Amino acid sequence: MNPASLQQLLSRLTVSPSSSQFFKGDFVSLSCEEDDISAGWTLWRKAKTQLRTQCGDGWGRSAGSNCDISYIDPLESGVYWCESREGPISNMVNLTVTGGSVILQSPVLPVMEGDDVTLLCKTKTTPSNLPAAFYKDGSLIRKQPTGHMTIQHVSRSDEGLYKCDISGHGESPSSWITVTATPTVRTTATVPPSTPPLPNCSSLQLVFRVVLHLVVFCPYFISTLLMVSLYRCRAKGNYMHVSVEKSSPNQAEQGLEDVTIEHHF
Numbered sequence: 001m002n003p004a005s006l007q008q009l010l011s012r013l014t015v016s017p018s019s020s021q022f023f024k025g026d027f028v029s030l031s032c033e034e035d036d037i038s039a040g041w042t043l044w045r046k047a048k049t050q051l052r053t054q055c056g057d058g059w060g061r062s063a064g065s066n067c068d069i070s071y072i073d074p075l076e077s078g079v080y081w082c083e084s085r086e087g088p089i090s091n092m093v094n095l096t097v098t099g100g101s102v103i104l105q106s107p108v109l110p111v112m113e114g115d116d117v118t119l120l121c122k123t124k125t126t127p128s129n130l131p132a133a134f135y136k137d138g139s140l141i142r143k144q145p146t147g148h149m150t151i152q153h154v155s156r157s158d159e160g161l162y163k164c165d166i167s168g169h170g171e172s173p174s175s176w177i178t179v180t181a182t183p184t185v186r187t188t189a190t191v192p193p194s195t196p197p198l199p200n201c202s203s204l205q206l207v208f209r210v211v212l213h214l215v216v217f218c219p220y221f222i223s224t225l226l227m228v229s230l231y232r233c234r235a236k237g238n239y240m241h242v243s244v245e246k247s248s249p250n251q252a253e254q255g256l257e258d259v260t261i262e263h264h265f
Helices: 003-009 201-264
Strands: 011-016 021-023 028-034 042-047 061-063 066-069 078-083 093-098 102-105 117-123 132-136 139-144 148-151 160-166 175-177
Touching: 011 078, 011 093, 021 102, 028 042, 093 175, 102 160, 117 132, 117 160, 132 148, 139 148
Parallel strands: 021 093
Antiparallel strands: 011 028, 028 066, 042 078, 061 066, 078 093, 102 117, 117 148, 132 139, 132 160, 160 175
8 A cells, every 4th residue: 555545544553563474472562553543543453264353352452542462373364454433444464473483574564665675584482693595476586694685775576475484494474565656746836926927928029029120120210311311411512512603704704894894985
């Protein structure tokens, strides 16, 4: 079950010691970690040979949302979960109790992609550092001289059924290891209420075109006015110069006539 589902269930079942396998006679404590205390969570189980029953009904000792099993028996192997009076349930945990001499300590809850997972092969009466062989889905993975194996940066391909074997002591039961995807965080950007609305794209284009026309055509218009004004000034100056030159010979001729008339008298 993925973490998002666990958050919606408002409770999570935890097991102490953290393992999915136990020896006969071990002490096991189960707890419903509650986000909503008023929901009234209780612990239930469905054993292989029994109908579903809650903690305190022939097994375990109930203390609020906790349930302690002082002497667990192989007949108590089965599925355990938390349930509220409103109906929602927690994650389900499959516990295996063996009367044999070897167990595999593996994560009881789903593991996240990218995490490191350590598996421990141990016996009931001897030290836990004996050499052991580890198997996944019936195939040998590796042999470890110290009795424990670490899977680094687990991925979905590491999900499967695991067991171990210690030479001269026996083989453990098999336990399923679930690998879940890393949750992604989504963020959404919001525009503050005080932010003014952006202008329309068409309005911006219109303003840009007007400014462009002014920038391009204004210099041509101004230069044209200057050229017309300059041309008119030059034309006027040429006209006055020609008029002066034409009037000078007439005055000279008139002066000669006056001189000639005075000479005849």
